[in-house]
Amino acid sequence: AGKRRLAPEGSHAVTRLWDRLIHRYGSTFWEGQASPAAILTTTYGSPDREAILPVFSAWAQQVNASNSIVFSAIYARMMLLSEATFKFQRNEDRGLFGNTSLTILETPWPGGTSGELIARNEQDASLAGNAYTWSAPGENRLVRLRPDWTTIISELVHVDGGGEYRRKLGYWVEPPKSVIDQGKGQFYPADEVAHWAPVPDPQADFRGMSWLTPVYREIQGDDGMTTYKIQYLNNAASPNMLIKYAAKLQPGTIDSIRERMNARYSGAVNAFRTLVLDQGADATVIGSNLSQMDFSSVQQGGVERILAAAGVPPLVVGLEPIKGAGKSYEEVIRRFADLTLRPLWRSMCGALEMVVPDVPAAARLWVDTGDIAALQ
Numbered sequence: 001a002g003k004r005r006l007a008p009e010g011s012h013a014v015t016r017l018w019d020r021l022i023h024r025y026g027s028t029f030w031e032g033q034a035s036p037a038a039i040l041t042t043t044y045g046s047p048d049r050e051a052i053l054p055v056f057s058a059w060a061q062q063v064n065a066s067n068s069i070v071f072s073a074i075y076a077r078m079m080l081l082s083e084a085t086f087k088f089q090r091n092e093d094r095g096l097f098g099n100t101s102l103t104i105l106e107t108p109w110p111g112g113t114s115g116e117l118i119a120r121n122e123q124d125a126s127l128a129g130n131a132y133t134w135s136a137p138g139e140n141r142l143v144r145l146r147p148d149w150t151t152i153i154s155e156l157v158h159v160d161g162g163g164e165y166r167r168k169l170g171y172w173v174e175p176p177k178s179v180i181d182q183g184k185g186q187f188y189p190a191d192e193v194a195h196w197a198p199v200p201d202p203q204a205d206f207r208g209m210s211w212l213t214p215v216y217r218e219i220q221g222d223d224g225m226t227t228y229k230i231q232y233l234n235n236a237a238s239p240n241m242l243i244k245y246a247a248k249l250q251p252g253t254i255d256s257i258r259e260r261m262n263a264r265y266s267g268a269v270n271a272f273r274t275l276v277l278d279q280g281a282d283a284t285v286i287g288s289n290l291s292q293m294d295f296s297s298v299q300q301g302g303v304e305r306i307l308a309a310a311g312v313p314p315l316v317v318g319l320e321p322i323k324g325a326g327k328s329y330e331e332v333i334r335r336f337a338d339l340t341l342r343p344l345w346r347s348m349c350g351a352l353e354m355v356v357p358d359v360p361a362a363a364r365l366w367v368d369t370g371d372i373a374a375l376q
Helices: 012-023 055-066 068-081 100-106 114-128 213-234 251-265 295-310 329-355
Strands: 028-030 085-090 131-136 141-145 150-158 164-173 186-189 193-196 240-244 282-286 363-368
Touching: 055 068, 055 114, 068 114, 068 295, 068 329, 085 100, 100 114, 100 141, 100 329, 114 131, 114 141, 114 329, 131 329, 164 193, 193 329, 213 295, 329 363
Parallel strands: none
Antiparallel strands: 028 150, 085 363, 131 141, 131 193, 150 164, 164 186, 240 282
16 A cells, blocks of 8 residues: 555655655656646756646647537547557567457456547547556556646666666646545556656656647637637628718717617628618728638638647548548548557557556557458
8 A cells, every 4th residue: 555655654665755745856856747738838947847837738628629620630539549459469470369468458447448448548648648547456447547637756866887867656646726525646656557648748758748739829720710700700791891971970879870780780690681871871891701811721721730730631530622632531541540540559559558467478569450440
């Protein structure tokens, strides 16, 4: 118990680790106050601390729920990745085989499947840059650790004769103070947790980086274009109007005309209604409509860059107009599999192998993709 928990009854080694955690200095290293994607990472001059702005995790979750392009990219990756089945691969002839050691991945928790395990890992890695899977000792089950509550802990090891490196000790998982009924902070040793970080964070030793990081501004732009489109529809689905009168109007009259215009002609439900003016009023169109501003092309550029960061071809998410000239479905899927899916499977297997008991000698954890219809 002392190995898995920082508790008062722990060993002297755990007590020393706890002391280092309290001070956050010396040889112990906290990779951020939490360890989601590394966007907006800030170091405050101390080699023992990498603090991540906590707003990123909330932003990533919000983007996944509100931006259709981001959701579609993650969903496409998640659905195809989760179709694979875990196997062992012999180093000698690359042959695939299975045995009872894979049960922990095939049924990771009561009622769970390997597809759900893969989907959870992909979702966490896309949104937070990291996925943590704990093998609960004596429980014969796996447990997902929320990446936005997890801090990577390491220590500095000095080598005889000179030189030093960082050694990962484990993970400190603690919910925010605002979250109730989720327990207190717990320490999980490194040898009990499979840590998957498919995109390394260049500013950290162990932490991963979300693919959303480099397209942060592109996502903001795509959201802005969607907001613009909604505002356009809410304002009569037409460009802005300038109404001029030959005579000077009283302030009350101006307000009355504005209110009548909004009531009769504003909003998508009033689009294309005939505009009737009196008293010599002259209506002039200002601004441009969606066609004149080439709205589709402007938005398409941002969409392509978001999908490029995700490694997902537009055709895979149903955006055929921007799939690329002369590219067939087979060519697109082949590229998606070779450059995105297979590297993700490779790194995921390398991480999850840690929680698989009794991996056969001269073999490694691998996946069988033979039954995935899209890749045939």
